[in-house]
Amino acid sequence: MSFLNSLNIAGSALTAERFRMNIIAQNIANQNVTRTEDGGPYRRKQVVFQERRLDFKSVLKGKQTQVSGQGGVRVSEVVESDEPFRMTYDPTHPDANEDGYVLLPNVDTSEEMVDFMAASRAYEANITALNIVKAMAMQALEIGK
C-alpha cells in the first residue's frame, strides 16, 4: 500500500541513523580497549550509507516515472578505519611493547561527538518529515467529510 510505503522511507532513515548512533557509541565506549578478538587494539568503525533502490519486482510493475527515489536509505556496510593507532608511553601497561609504548585505538572522541550530533540532527529531520507525511495521510482520510 502506497500510504505505508511512504512511511517506510522516513522509517528506513530512522533505522539507519539509529544504527549509526549505536556504532558511534560503540567507538566511544571502546576508545581505550587494547585487546580485541582479532588481536591488537580496537579499530574505529564507520557506517556507510547507501540509497535503497526499489526491488526489481516493484520496478517492473511500476510506471517508469516512479522508479527513482522512493526506496529510502540503508546501511550498506560497516568499515573499520585504517588510520594509525595512537601511541602513548606507559611502560607499566600490560600491553606495552619492549620500548614501553602502548598502541591505543584510533578513536578521536571529538570527531565521534561531532558525528553523533550530525546523526541526531538527521534523525530529527526525518522525524519532522515523518510527521508531515502522517498529517498528509490523515488529510487524505478526511476527503468527503
Add this chain to the structure above:
Amino acid sequence: MQLFNNSEFKAMQKAMDMLWLKQKVISNNIANAETPGYKAKSVSFKNVLSSEYYRRHPEMVDELEPVVTVDNSTSIRVDGNNVDLDKESLELWRTYAQYSYLRERMSGQFKNMRYVLNNL
C-alpha cells in the same frame, strides 16, 4: 457518469496523486541527507500542467505524468551529496499545504453534490 467523471475531479485527483509522489521523493531526499554521492531528486508537474497540449485538451488530464529529475550539477558536500535539508523540509511543508488545499476543494465538491442530492 458525468457527475464524478468531470475534468475538475480528474484534475484534482491527479494533482493529489502527484503531490503524494512529490512527498515521497522529498522524504527520500531527507532520508538520504547523509548518503555519500546521493543527488537530490525533484518532482515537477507544474510545467507539465501548463503545457500547450494540456491547455487545448483539459479532459486529457489523466494522461499527464509527473517528471522526476535528478540534479547532478551541484555538490554541497565533499562526498558529492547535494541535499539541502532546509530546502527539502520547506518543500515538504509546501506540498503538505497544497495537498490540504486540494483536499478542502474536493470535500467542497462532495458537499455540493450532497446538497443537490438531498434537495431533489
